[in-house]
Amino acid sequence: MTDYDGPTRQFIDAGIRFLVSNPRHVLARGLRSEDIAHDANASQATFFRKFNTKADFIDAVVTELTNVERVSAEDVEYAIDTTMQAHENSLRPAVLAIVNRWFAGLTDDTSTATDQLARVFGNDYAIKTDYARRDRLALTAFEALFRTTDAALRRPFTSRTFAMTVNALLDGFRSRSGVDPDAVSADTVASAILALIGSAVDTSGSHEHLDDMLEPIEGPILTPMPRDPRAAIIEAARTELGKRGYFMTRLDDIADDASVPRAALKKLFPTKLHILVAALQAKVDALRESVADDLLIGLDDVTIIDNFLLRCAQLAANESAFMDALLVAVAHDTYGEPEGMMSVKQKLNIPAIIGPVIQRGQDNGTLALIGTPADLAAGITNTLLMRCFTRRNLSPEENAEFVGDLLLRGLKQPQ
Template sequence: MKEAPPSRAAFLEAGRQILLTSGWRILLGGLTVRSVCERAGISATTFAKIWPNRARQGLLSGHERFVNDLLGTLAGHGARATEDLLGREVLRVFTPNQRDPRRALRPLAEWDAKVVREDLGLRVRTLIATFARDHTGAVKSVRDEYDDLTGKSAAAYSVTLASWGGELRKPFTPKNIAVVLTALVEGMALRWLLDPKAVPEGLFGDAVVALIGSVVDVDQRHQHIDDVMEPITREVMRSYRMGVDGKVPNDPREAIIAAAKEEFAQRSYYQTHLNHIATHAGVPHGALKALFATKSEILDAGLNLIYESLQSRARDDQLVNRPPEERVPRHLERLATAATENRVWFDALMMRSIHELTHSPLEPTTKPLDFPALLTPSIESGQSTGTFTNTLPAHDLATLLTNNVLLHALNRRAHNTPETASSVCTVLLDGISARR
């Protein structure tokens, strides 16, 4: 491949230096060909050979094509990203020893803040964000630079977390923590460049300690970031209820069910506790316990309308004398549809079921909803007519079919519900058929 002449690189570097060092005066003179040639110390004739002036017939002029090339190569020169300064420093500070992280975090953060303030890369990105957001090459170069920095930083953070024996509270990952910290340090560096008194020494270090202290969970309880706010939230909600009217919601049962659905979606069924639901619903913990003794009861209440609908339609199929080999796939398709449309509740149901297979229940429960029981009468009917095998009890076969449909519906989310039910029926329903 033909190499670009060194004069081309010199012109581009000259344009870059003019943009970054001229200050407001560039608004007076602009980025002219003459100024670029003078800065590069190369003649305008050489410039014209590299970027010929072909402004006719809709073609860009040489000046325009130079600016286009310049914007496409403007970013990506900062040592903070290209030399992985931050990643190397993080590993240097934390991996050799286990000293107090607070004493290490603050000087590390202040070092990074100083590097960012002195790195021309920040000014380049600010310039592109202001003047070239619509230039594809410029935006791509910035994104590539950020992606590189994020990847290297995230790798260093992962090693550090492992050395601490910790993990990040959901939804944070090493990658998005790297994005947050980069945005924070660049934002504070920009403020410092314009208003240094507003960003005193140590402020960024304190902010990093606060952030890391919130997102890192060394107890590995698989918590959500909202749990950090739990004591504050509980107190604020308690004070609010006492100060406003001291009353529970007009329909506390529905408020609890709605709150549980949101908490299950955010934390998962395992990690949601009754106090989370009570706080979210604005219901005192004692009142919640009076309505629902356990989390499992709240789950069943959330599933109850779905269960009753499936039960009613299964009964209708039986009343109109559909044959068992028709009733079973119809029910399984309805079940797959229900699971797809109500993923939060069915995800929670599967978590509860899997846990109870290997553990004694952690909480006393009322008899939970039995979804396989909705299919059992159809299996029994098929067994009595010789359509289905009798090698297993009807409820066991119904459980096998029900659980497989739910697992397929919840794990293979790209499949539509007829495909989900059909795949289970093809393998399992044919397998239990007595007429093969």
């Protein structure tokens, strides 16, 4: 809160009170200095000794609207810690007690009107700063509530969006209370917050997605099995992998999304790796054929590798969900999987496509003898795919050109 002398503070407080209690009067006649002086039990002469112009006074009022003394993060943390201890870490009674503690301030008409006026008259920077402060308080409260657990937010929630949602919820209750106070109770607010926590917060340690919480209420949707279940499964897998990532994607979710019985899916695709291979095998075969064609028509080794890099980058962009999953699966080393699994490294051996070209280049002196063809092929392919994985904002052409320049032409300045 800004440090003003007594008379200046009286005028500013009177201005805020007048805006809150007489909005129609202000719309009709404006914020007049004589009204403010009267409300502050002072004279207009004193008013203009404190403020050179009415514009200076309005600036001070607007500044004060967005500069109200607020609760601190330390206050929130202490209040929640002590409340949780008092209720033996039982979440619902603790949240209800916390809401009851601040309910009067949440639904106070003057405070509500002041906040609304701040959003109408305040500058964008001050308003955004206040939102950021409130978001930090919401995160402080979350961390204090779950300090003794291994809680995590279910995707797609992040710390920022969770805090924003909490404050949006509270703003909604505050606005409703201003015109319909009987509809807003502390129990209603606490129940809404608990419902949000229950859906957004995962304490199981299984890193769930928000969609996992919707399955029980959606119920089974009885639809006929698609005519081409294999294609439906691959399309559903593309969606699930893009949404959840390789490890969090489940075969049962893919089956449900594809409207294919779970048992039927597992007969067609015993593992996620089988789906990966089915989705990418034709694309990898086409990549292999394009390299064979380049060899057949007599292109030089460097040009063939450049073409290979571009086609790989285009494949990574066009099939991002499956290619991202492929990178994870390869890194996980599927050679050690139990019987019934497969090695995706063998089935989708993209580096092996360019290996013979590197061998030919080494044999004829075009390419340096700095490693075996297999190692160089793996290094080139992995570098390109990692570049595409981490530079999604760039086009396939840009990523392929960067890796080609780096690995084929090097960092050395040409002579």
